[in-house]
Amino acid sequence: MHKRPRNGSTTAQITATLREEIIAGILPPKAPLRQQALAARFQASRMPVRESLQILAREGLVTWPTGRSARVAPLDPAELREISEMRMIAESLALRLSVPAMSDHDLAHARSLHAAAREADSRQFAALNSAFHQAILAPCNRPRLLAHIEELGKLSQRYLMVAVNDLGYAPRSHDEHSRILAACKARDADQACRLLERHITAASTALLAHLTPLAD
Amino acid sequence: MHKRPRNGSTTAQITATLREEIIAGILPPKAPLRQQALAARFQASRMPVRESLQILAREGLVTWPTGRSARVAPLDPAELREISEMRMIAESLALRLSVPAMSDHDLAHARSLHAAAREADSRQFAALNSAFHQAILAPCNRPRLLAHIEELGKLSQRYLMVAVNDLGYAPRSHDEHSRILAACKARDADQACRLLERHITAASTALLAHLTPLAD
DNA sequence: GTAACCGTAATTGTATCCAATACTCCGAAC
DNA sequence: GTTCGGAGTATTGGATACAATTACGGTTAC
Incomplete structure (x- = not known):
């Protein structure tokens, strides 16, 4: 009982x-x-x-x-903006610390996730997207920062679901991931961070534009 | 009962x-x-x-x-380093958004807290220190970011208590606050962020140096 | 249509009980 | 003397029942 x-x-x-x-x-x-x-x-x-x-x-x-x-919690454009700003600085810091620490194994793992995302349907896409971000950031060895990023990722995932389904954002995201991965391989942390920041900004603005007309 | x-x-x-x-x-x-x-x-x-x-x-x-x-939770130097890194980026972002939005009233409030800190004993110092940071950051209008910063502040406060008592860090901190406040008044966000980042880094490294010999 | 009212339902908090696990301490073996 | 293991206790995770307060919804009166 x-x-x-x-x-x-x-x-x-x-x-x-x-x-x-x-x-x-x-x-x-x-x-x-x-x-x-x-x-x-x-x-x-x-x-x-x-x-x-x-x-x-x-x-x-x-x-x-x-x-x-x-x-x-309701969906709020202002919140999406704020979350994206926070993700940008947090992921940028993590990536800057991660790039010099990435092993070949880490790179291979990121590459395989990236390859898998190309053929994923929209239901799997969100999970693979998250996993890729985690993979390139994890080597930074900052447990609290990574936990923070993961929480932010879950929050933005709610908004992202809309974009993948309604906007077909997956190909563009995949392309941006390719370039970030290349910068990591070249050990160019500055470039990788720049690309990552643009990646997050771009997704955020596209989402905001799509979301704003949806009033609660 | x-x-x-x-x-x-x-x-x-x-x-x-x-x-x-x-x-x-x-x-x-x-x-x-x-x-x-x-x-x-x-x-x-x-x-x-x-x-x-x-x-x-x-x-x-x-x-x-x-x-x-x-x-x-135990005190861990690695955690202090991580928290300081996170505070640095989070407070820097908040300040960058806050400076252009600060009203004269906000500035006056920060100034009064800053003045009060000069004559505070070490027990009040921590609270006034926090309050000053909150005051210059609050105008950014990012509730989630501010909450995040407040949490980080509480975490680092544990470590800070040691420094104020053992190292007499208060005068140096007060001096750095002065310069940050001046940059805010001049509406120089870049300079203010630079000073704030240095302020956090300096406190962190001083604390780390003092804390490392203390093994758990 | 709006405002007051009342009954229902939901939440917060208490008290108590149960099962499973973690901890402690003490004796035995090495 | 040190380490290993087991009995007994303490503590946790969870269930259940109950009390009290408060929000919510519908009805009624104006």
């Missing part, structure tokens, strides 16, 4: 599932997230549900005004 | 208190934070205590391996 065999972490599972569904848009912006309902859905008690909601609220995927229901 | 009159948020109070005590060093690094003990101390149940611990864990002030007791 109440004999959950201490799997790993109930909270972690609930958090991961909700996060995916929010990012994928299955749970639309402003959808209410009621504790009882979620507890029933995941066959858990309210405690792990509340912890999940708190985590997601701190990540920014959920708004949780005290006393009211938690809700999926 | 169990009639807590819905003050506001029990969790928020517990979190704030613990955070202060961790930053101030009252709770030393690696000190265990047991749920029962904290619940008894704050006359609350374990639920708000757990939520507080989770918040602090996500902020980085507490480590909480699943299944074991939460502990005050």
